[in-house]
Amino acid sequence: MKTLKRSYIREILDATTEETISFAGGLPNEKLFPLKQIKKATNKVLKNVNALQYSKSIGDINLRKKIAKIYTEKLDFPTKEDEILITTGSQQSFDIISKTFVDKTLFVQKPSYIGALGAFKILNKKLEDFETIENLEGRLNEDDTLYLMSDFSNPTSICMTNKQRVEYVNLLSKKSAYLIEDGAYSLLSFNGKIKKPIASAYKKSFHLGSFSKIVAPGLRVGWIRTSKENIEKLLIAKESLDLHTSTLSQMIINQYLEDNDLFRHIKTISFEYEKKMQYMAKCMKEYLPSFEFEKPKGGMFIYGKFEVDSLELAKKALEKNVAFVPACVFDVNEEKSTYARFNFTNTSRKQVKRGIKLIAEIISKS
Amino acid sequence: MKTLKRSYIREILDATTEETISFAGGLPNEKLFPLKQIKKATNKVLKNVNALQYSKSIGDINLRKKIAKIYTEKLDFPTKEDEILITTGSQQSFDIISKTFVDKTLFVQKPSYIGALGAFKILNKKLEDFETIENLEGRLNEDDTLYLMSDFSNPTSICMTNKQRVEYVNLLSKKSAYLIEDGAYSLLSFNGKIKKPIASAYKKSFHLGSFSKIVAPGLRVGWIRTSKENIEKLLIAKESLDLHTSTLSQMIINQYLEDNDLFRHIKTISFEYEKKMQYMAKCMKEYLPSFEFEKPKGGMFIYGKFEVDSLELAKKALEKNVAFVPACVFDVNEEKSTYARFNFTNTSRKQVKRGIKLIAEIISKS
Incomplete structure (x- = not known):
């Protein structure tokens, strides 16, 4: 498993197209750049x-x-x-x-x-x-x-x-x-x-x-x-x-x-990000009730737990053009995990809804 | 001598003021930036x-x-x-x-x-x-x-x-x-x-x-x-x-x-740099006849040989607000050397003449 981290990220990048709904990266929202x-x-x-x-x-x-x-x-x-x-x-x-x-x-x-x-x-x-x-x-x-x-x-x-x-x-x-x-x-x-x-x-x-x-x-x-x-x-x-x-x-x-007033700008970003987080959380509760998580109070990610292996799920999701990150890549020993990270800052509401629903479908079919 | 490289470069930086005539860096001439x-x-x-x-x-x-x-x-x-x-x-x-x-x-x-x-x-x-x-x-x-x-x-x-x-x-x-x-x-x-x-x-x-x-x-x-x-x-x-x-x-x-045409720009820079090199070479031949060197056909440096230890000379020159680089810093083992490197791209004619003359004075006094 030694090269998993790299290869998985590569896999995401290589498989990512204009069509991909990506919850995978840590990209801030460019619409909010000053x-x-x-x-x-x-x-x-x-x-x-x-x-x-x-x-x-x-x-x-x-x-x-x-x-x-x-x-x-x-x-x-x-x-x-x-x-x-x-x-x-x-x-x-x-x-x-x-x-x-x-x-x-x-x-x-x-x-x-x-x-x-x-x-x-x-x-x-x-x-x-x-x-x-x-x-x-x-x-x-x-x-x-x-x-x-x-x-x-x-x-x-x-x-x-x-x-x-x-x-x-x-x-x-x-x-x-x-x-x-x-x-x-x-x-x-x-x-x-x-x-x-x-x-x-x-x-x-x-x-x-x-x-x-x-x-x-x-x-x-x-x-x-x-x-x-x-x-x-x-x-x-x-x-x-x-x-x-x-x-x-x-x-x-x-x-x-x-x-410029940096902290005023940060206030604007944070306000928008919290709204985005709330919407993703709502979609997850509605369509992915088996995904356990707590709403974050800051940052750019929702982190939570599936009932199934998250690497396997992430791979299947990628085939359907939805990307998120399975927690094994955040682990020194890359142990199997059911946890996963979702970025909420760089997708639209439409994409969030569609992406979460697609993941729910994959789970229900397997 | 293990930390000489760093400390000497630091020494140059720390000792460098607005007044310093620096032949030490590898700075291109900012007047030629597009x-x-x-x-x-x-x-x-x-x-x-x-x-x-x-x-x-x-x-x-x-x-x-x-x-x-x-x-x-x-x-x-x-x-x-x-x-x-x-x-x-x-x-x-x-x-x-x-x-x-x-x-x-x-x-x-x-x-x-x-x-x-x-x-x-x-x-x-x-x-x-x-x-x-x-x-x-x-x-x-x-x-x-x-x-x-x-x-x-x-x-x-x-x-x-x-x-x-x-x-x-x-x-x-x-x-x-x-x-x-x-x-x-x-x-x-x-x-x-x-x-x-x-x-x-x-x-x-x-x-x-x-x-x-x-x-x-x-x-x-x-x-x-x-x-x-x-x-x-x-x-x-x-x-x-x-x-x-x-x-x-x-x-x-x-x-x-x-x-833009990059190679046209390079031609302009090269033309100016050759002129600068020629002038420095002329000053060296006139005021520093003991410094042995060959005129370069490109690049940003005149490299040559003094009759004295170049690190000692460089330190004395720095006290007089003239900086150049003694060759020991370019050596894995930092052996003593009489060689030195002079950058010709980032100084004016006036500075070149003055700097070379000052180094000549130091040599003649020691």
Whole structure:
């Protein structure tokens, strides 16, 4: 099963046509991209020829200042610009941090973001999974690494409680392990409430963020928030990967943030996404009553449980031009599973209804 | 000396101010960027919201077709779009190829591009250097990898003869080793003549290219040219690094190539760069007669030999606000050297004269 992850995603991509109803990807809705504002920002930025020149590996200082401000003011996590390293999408962080700091065991929660697992695996990191903090207690050692998504996790969309966060801080402190806290979805909270990152109470940490879900993913701009000393070390890996993140992309986002209210935009997206989630949930309850799930409070996915093997079902669905992701791909050992992830952000109501009904038909026929 | 490379480059960056005359970087001249055309292309591209969305890991198909056409028509190297993988700058190729194909010894020519050495080292690849093909003959084995820059190499600016290329093809074929041929400067030929890549005569090869020197580096768009089968394998590493290269950057370059004559633009740049090179060479002959070098026929650097240790000299020069790169950083083992690299593309005549004179003064005083 070693190459399943890749091959299944490939299979989806290869089998995906204009006709496919895809609940599979993690694509934000392009209708909600601030296209007009990005155009304006781009035109401003392209007055300066430096937007096309090489730039520093650590990233644009103005953008880093703005991200630091978001941490300080919105996440209640005081941050300075020299604690921010710009990355080519949040995805790049996994490689950079792993190369620099991960020598011992890397613990990932079950299930975990497939892109993180892929990046850790290709560097041959020693991966182990765990389900709850109790499973981790006796296994986590000094300088091991813990990878977590505390807010609206991909794939489960679960947001950790404050109590759970405190428990993680206590465990990490006791063991002196590294924390990689992935905040790709942290700001996509339907009620607008944002919890304090675990990293804000634990120094030996890397907090990851991204503009992919809240502005636009095509620009490939993310970041790592950690100590200045850690960033100095990470820069060697960052530089060796791509010298620096696209100067133009960074300057466009910086200008966009300069001229617009990001959090107002996030409010708009979240409002639309919650409506989309509610509609998908309604369809699932109506046509797929055997699919067990809880409605998420943020993020981009409904995660739940079928009564049948989800990989088999996903393959059959794909033949009918409906794509979703079976949970085995989010598992280190790719164990069989009945769980599945449905993305609700990038399909129309019509598609959702039709797609869910088609899956229901497949189940009823088998 | 293990961290010299990084620390010296850091030292340059940290010590560089607005006042510094820098012959150190590999920065193309931003005055020659096709800014107006890029603006036009960007405005066209931003009519389509997909420019801001996630895209395929292999890269934009239209851009890949155009790159394939350049190989076929300009490099006499027949290529199809499925033999092109888009990377985030050519720099990213080193990581992607190394992770996927480099398990045995990796041979690099002495001296070699610092960014390649850095990427190979961080992945703990077994690096060995060689000076001429005769040194390589008895050492290269099956599935070893050979890294070469055949055209206007960084740092030496040497362009291999046709005879040398044939010798490499013969050696590689006999041993069945992998070839990574870095063509970052291949198109920057002062007389417009472009030699056939070694890779065009050897199948087990990766040919690297970049828009950084011929259009604009800030967009971070490069590529790998190899077999379709190899690209399938490379995609796993590419995806794990950053999912894909900036959609916007790719679409801007594609539109730029659609609407403009790239090779006319390259002719303009090459003409200006040759003039700049000639002027620097003249200043060196006049003020630095002890510096031995040959005028390059392309690329961005004058590479030559002092009578004194070049690292010591570079440090003293930096104190006087003049930066150049001592050759020890281009060496796997960072041996002491009297060689040095001077970039001529990104300074004015006034700066060149002043900078060279300042270095001459330092030498005469010591």
